[in-house]
Amino acid sequence: MKLTDLSEIKSLMDRHSVTFKKKYGQNFLISPTIPERIADAAVSGMPEGARGILEIGPGIGTLTQPLAERADKVVALEIDESLIPILGETLANFNNVKIINQDVMKTDLAELRETEFGSEFKLSVAANLPYYITTPILMKLIESGISFESITVMVQKEVASRLCAAPGTPDYGAITAVLAYYGRCERLFTVSSGCFVPAPKVDSAVVRLNLYKTPEISVADSNELFRVIRGAFAQRRKTLSNSLLTEYSALGRDIVNDAIRSSGYEPSVRGEALSCADFARIADYFTAIKAEKSENK
C-alpha cells in the first residue's frame, strides 16, 4: 500500500471510519521522498545492528515504514486510539516495530528507553511533530536525561529558524539558547505545505539536533543556567539588567549587573545578544554568590 497516495490514504481512512483530527495536529505526509529523507537523517551515524528509533506521532505509518526499513527497532507513540488499527495494517510486514497508544507528554521516557531498548540499542528520535505541541515535546525529550544520538524532527519553518538561530539575530530566543546547551541544531531542508494532507497554512522544515555526549558548555548548575535564560527572555524589549532583576529581585541590581559584566557585556545589553556560554558565566556568578551568602548565614 502506497501511503503517500492521496486516494489510498482516503480509502484506508474511510475503511476504518477515521477522520483527520485537527486537535492532534494531524497533517500527514504525502510526499514519496520526504519520509525517506527524514528516516535517512534519523539513522545516519548510528551503528548497524543497534539502531533504535523512537517515533512520536506515527499517524498512519508514512514515516514509520522507512524508519522500520532502516532501523533495527522502532517504537512509536501515538495518542490517537482510532489510528492504532490502521497502523496494525500498514506496518503488518514489519516485525521490528512496536506501536504504543500513549500521549508522549504522559510517558515516562527514561523507563521506556530502558524497557524497550535496554543497553542493546543506541536511540534516536524521529518525528513529524504535531505543531500544537512542538516546543513542549522537544523540551521533554532533551530534559528526559536520555542520551539520544540525535533528534530529527519536522517543525513549522518559523520554528526551525528559531531552533537554529544564531545569537544576535531576530529569531534567537530562550529555546535556542537552551537547545545550544544540549547540542548543535542543524537545519536540513524545507518542506512545502503541499507535501501534507490536509495542507497546513505554512511550510515546514526538518531539523536535526546533534546531542553532545558531554556538555560543551561548562556550568556549575544547569538549572541556574535555564533560570537565567528564562529570565533574560521573559521581557524581550527590556535590557538584560532589567529582565534579570525581575527574576533575581532577591539579589538586587548591583549583583545582577556584576553578573552580567562577568560575561563580558554591559548591563544595558539585550538578552538576545548573548550565547548559551555567556549565560552560563552569569549563572555561575549567581551560583557562587548564593553559596557565599549561605556560608555567611
Ligand code: SAM
Ligand atoms: N508521522 C505521520 C506523518 O508524518 O504523516 C503523522 C504526523 S502528524 C503531523 C502528528 C501525529 O502526532 C499525529 O498522528 C497525531 O495524532 C500524533 N500526536 C499528536 N499529539 C500527540 C501526543 N501528545 N503524543 C503522541 N502522539 C501525538
